[in-house]
Amino acid sequence: MYAMIAGGVDTGWTFYVPYSTHYSNTHVIATGLGIFITGFSSILTGLNFIVTIHKMRAPGLTWWRLPLFVWAHYATSLIMILGTPVIAVTVLMVALENGLHLGIFDPALGGDPILFQHLFWFYSHPAVYIMILPAMGVISELVQGMSRKQIFGYSFIAISSLAIAMLGFLVWGHHMFVSGQSTYLGLVFSGISFLVAIPSAVKVFNWTATLYKGSISLDTPMLYALGFIGLFTIGGLTGLFLASLSLDVHLTDTYFIVAHFHYIMVGGAIMGYLGGLHYWWPKISGRLYPEAWGRVGAIIIFAGFNLTFGPQFILGYLGMPRRYHYYPPEFQILHVMSSAGASILALGYLLPLVYFTWSMRYGPRAGANPWDARGLEWEIPSPPPTENFVGQPVVTARTYEYGSEEGATVV
């Protein structure tokens, strides 16, 4: 924060050396300190999650009865704990290099900037999964809750979260195909990157299969969940293009990358979180939000999003590089579409802000379980009282047992 107030950082978000060492005149050390502190807090958060999940489950809440959201958090915590320290020590070395003019990454002093990229992406690729994994967990909750059906392939979804976390550590080199990394290593990283598609696809298939013969209600959370599945699939499939070594060399630093990244992060993660916010909003605030506005918002976001980033795939494929403001006239139409889409998207994001605020005061009271969903959190009043449960809840069945009154029984 200090660095932002004091004039920003001129290194670009990746902090690549030598931008962050040789050519920077701004507050790299202060920013580094900020990253370090934030990193420490996410490590401790992850640690808290892990210990809680292992040691403090309610009686009867065995591993295979856990909500899938919790599984996703376990996988996320794994990344936070084992990945974050590497970026911490890397930032520390950058800060030392700045402060003392060492040559750890500076070629003029015998260091090597490629090493920074290795260490950076060793964390930063898994870090992307930190963002998407909880969203996947949210979607697993939404899909079963809104189609009123037990989730299909529970254990596969749970294990695929862990698999994604694990594989996430093994693929960092695919960000460096054009960095001067050795080509043979690039081949290996390319191969492993393809593997990530397997657990991701497992999830998509299971969500889709859950919808089959469910009694689907197209309420706002469900719209977001469906949007997630569609956009994530597009984002994931274009990821396969990029994992191919040869194609990536063509597409690197074009709009194609930008579009791919946003289909996963915005179309995937943000849609997931918005869906989750709507789903649990009555539980959090004790009030219902206006359903009609919610649906309108979800549809606007979906349309605006596709209009913004869809054309960027085409632009990128045609060779439009990122971070340029000048382009040949034949790209004009696609650029205009993209800009228009962004405006619609902004409108879509403002809507929930408005109606959520409104519902805090004027929304109708929500009961304990407005969705008629299953799970421990729906058994207590909304908003939850401080101690959550009056007595110790005892879980007798898996979270998603629909059609039986015994599901997720609470005292």
Add this chain to the structure above:
Amino acid sequence: MSSPSETPPVVAHHPALRHHFDTMATQKDSSLLGMWVFIAQEIMFFGGMLAAYAIYRNVYYDAFAAGSHHLDVKLGTINTAVLICSSLTMALGVHAAALGKRKATVLFLLLTIALGSVFLGIKVVEYADKFHHDLVPGPRYSAESLHGAHGEALSADTARHSELFFALYFGLTGLHALHMIIGVPIIAIMAWKAGHGRFGPAYYTPVEVTGLYWHFVDIVWIFLFPLLYLIPHHA
């Protein structure tokens, strides 16, 4: 299904049991697991810098060997021994705490602090020597006091890259020393608490967790010592 009346009757709590845990066993398990996960994180933390070290050591072998041979193997060996002793006293301290021997616990913890301080003291002597020889990376760095395997002066390139060795030497040993500087006051608090009878066979988890941390710091040194001090001459 059960009702509130069927929940286990409330038994007399150990005073150290926090309200969000059911039993002392769960509480202890949670603390230990937390420390192990933290250690996993620490491994990656040191690992990042070790990766940098491993790579540059192989790329600039001569420079690293020359830098390494300036380090005092005798002091390094003594320090390794001191740290292993402190690990033993720490283990014995935890052992004494588990058996409820109050005086022995305090004694062993104080011994651990003393040995840790000796280690840090020797480290200060070593650092002072680097300052004296202008071997601290930075504008004043000079490789004049370094020489090659057969006493010859270093080539300009090697001399330049030797600064990298000392940068990583200070980075790695500095981080390690920082962990010890954090560890010593924690052990002191444990000793104080043990002296006031806060621990017994039913509850000594803080001592045990502190012990885990201290042993981990010892392990880091077990790797740093041969890596930094004992680079062989040949090759």
Add this chain to the structure above:
Amino acid sequence: MPEHAADPHAEPHDHVVPVGTYILVFLALMVGTAVTVAASYLDLGIWNTPVAMLIAVTKAGLVVSFFMHLKYSPRLYWIWLGAAVFFLAHLLLGTGADFLGHLFLNLGSPGT
């Protein structure tokens, strides 16, 4: 209570290690240190560093197993330790393979 269903090790694992074991481990660590220093003065060709690391890993194993009681602890701790070691190995292997590939296979120097 909560752990009973999933974890058979929920009982407090207060396995008290006899003092004699600690002393033995301590002596082994001291001998290991001496051997490491001695070995560094021998010319073992390319094997100096691997030997030193092998001794270090053995020493670390002793500390972890006995001083830190891992030998008597739940499998879970092993898994977490193993995960960290595995990913660290992968980090070293991945970056190392890149640089050493350049160095020894004459693929040109990295970064150029």
